[in-house]
Amino acid sequence: MLKVYNTLTKKKEEFIPLSTDEVKMYVCGPTVYNLIHIGNARPIVVFDAFRRYLIDQGYKVNFVQNFTDVDDKIIKKANEQGKDTSEIVDFYIKETLQDMENLNVLPATANPRVTNEMDEIIAMIEQLIEKGYAYAVCGSVFFSTDKFKDYGKLSKKVLEELEAGARIEIDNIKAHPMDFVLWKPKKDGEPYWISPWGKGRPGWHIECSAMSKKYLGDQIDIHAGGEDLIFPHHENEIAQSEAVNGKHYSKYWLHNSFLNIDNKKMSKSLGNFMLLRDVGEEFGYDTVRFFMLAAHYRSPLNFSDKLMESAKASLLRIKNCSEDLNFVLDHLKNESKNISTEFTQDEENLLTQIDSYNTRFYTALDDDFNSADAISIIFELVKTINSYIKTGKNKTLLLTFKETFDHFNDVLGLLYETEIKASSLTDEEILNYIAKRSAAKKNKDFATADQIRTFLEQNNIQIKDTREGVQFKRV
Numbered sequence: 001m002l003k004v005y006n007t008l009t010k011k012k013e014e015f016i017p018l019s020t021d022e023v024k025m026y027v028c029g030p031t032v033y034n035l036i037h038i039g040n041a042r043p044i045v046v047f048d049a050f051r052r053y054l055i056d057q058g059y060k061v062n063f064v065q066n067f068t069d070v071d072d073k074i075i076k077k078a079n080e081q082g083k084d085t086s087e088i089v090d091f092y093i094k095e096t097l098q099d100m101e102n103l104n105v106l107p108a109t110a111n112p113r114v115t116n117e118m119d120e121i122i123a124m125i126e127q128l129i130e131k132g133y134a135y136a137v138c139g140s141v142f143f144s145t146d147k148f149k150d151y152g153k154l155s156k157k158v159l160e161e162l163e164a165g166a167r168i169e170i171d172n173i174k175a176h177p178m179d180f181v182l183w184k185p186k187k188d189g190e191p192y193w194i195s196p197w198g199k200g201r202p203g204w205h206i207e208c209s210a211m212s213k214k215y216l217g218d219q220i221d222i223h224a225g226g227e228d229l230i231f232p233h234h235e236n237e238i239a240q241s242e243a244v245n246g247k248h249y250s251k252y253w254l255h256n257s258f259l260n261i262d263n264k265k266m267s268k269s270l271g272n273f274m275l276l277r278d279v280g281e282e283f284g285y286d287t288v289r290f291f292m293l294a295a296h297y298r299s300p301l302n303f304s305d306k307l308m309e310s311a312k313a314s315l316l317r318i319k320n321c322s323e324d325l326n327f328v329l330d331h332l333k334n335e336s337k338n339i340s341t342e343f344t345q346d347e348e349n350l351l352t353q354i355d356s357y358n359t360r361f362y363t364a365l366d367d368d369f370n371s372a373d374a375i376s377i378i379f380e381l382v383k384t385i386n387s388y389i390k391t392g393k394n395k396t397l398l399l400t401f402k403e404t405f406d407h408f409n410d411v412l413g414l415l416y417e418t419e420i421k422a423s424s425l426t427d428e429e430i431l432n433y434i435a436k437r438s439a440a441k442k443n444k445d446f447a448t449a450d451q452i453r454t455f456l457e458q459n460n461i462q463i464k465d466t467r468e469g470v471q472f473k474r475v
């Protein structure tokens, strides 16, 4: 039974979707004025893995992630570079989608962009005004926080206390200090849209309420994002959506903790960020994905080169185990004499152990998606497989190992073909060199055999002589 920690109730709750047809999931996406940093990659990876787990559990997941493509920072960048904002956002959306693919993130059901959804956004603001939750003043529209009686229910903030704190920077066109903007009037040099309140553009929070309503309906199962979004972004989304729809908005609210550098949140504004592109190219995007999932999503995660090195080495143990297991199985195909169907007592015990790995893997993920514990079980399995394949030959057992191991890795999306290959030699070319080296060794021409090995090493190909034949790895 899957339980998730719901920020709304501050409790781990059993996950029961609103409908048996599909799980509706909305994840707030990045503001596209820069390549994403690895802090932004955390919600992208953890909620993709969470989605994969739901799929593994038999759910159909309707997964929506937006792009914020109109914002002060985008406008500033466009003005600095003398470009149109659409040129900036088109470029960064394309690059962000590429980054997501490199992280083995499943494509979203929809990736709406704010600038394509203006009709829905304006319609929602109009409804808020009609229902008395919002008011227009001097070309702006504000949400009246004191009209929404549940304001603060997600962040557990009390409106009166917030108002007292906000009084110093009171904005004299707002009726109350905590009222927030739904529509802003146009300023010089800014993109604008025509609305009943004049030319302007929407505030940030209304976009997600409008897009999740359009793509998923009035009520959704899961709303997710980084913990910095709890207040005010998600609190304001609840106020807008519930005021318009008159229904409870999202059943579960999931928030990932921060990725930190020196115990400070990595952020563009603090300037302490590392681009995913750079880290991915240095350590491998699959290492970044592994690194994110090797921690529980609600625990703070510190970033350093040293930790990335160690994540890379850990992931390599998983990759090597996968290659070794496939290699042994491939060679077993041709060796019918070694295929045994009878289990020894030790092999019977290993089968029982695989059952227990399965149970523990699912128990970990059922407990608020504890991918850290799930990964430690993968490592226990790696150890067991490595030890068995040294001598063991039972094909049924080897296939059971493979099935379990591949399944665990697939649920988390850990092992995948990364584009960046260390060698430009094709498999066929490598096998040719290996055959030449074997022939040279057979003729006792060890100098040539060594030369071929050195040549392959220079091309980032490592070869290993095993009892089953020569195995190669790209390193």
Ligand code: AMP
Residues within 6 Å of the ligand: 028, 029, 030, 031, 038, 039, 040, 041, 042, 043, 225, 226, 227, 228, 229, 256, 257, 258, 259, 260, 265, 266, 267
């Ligand atoms: P932004 O582009 O700043 O709106 O961020 C996009 C997503 O990344 C949001 O869900 C943020 O909460 C999340 N995020 C930003 N910085 C970090 C960080 N250092 N650690 C974890 N998540 C982050």
Ligand code: ZN
Residues within 6 Å of the ligand: 027, 028, 029, 208, 233
């Ligand atoms: Zn949002």
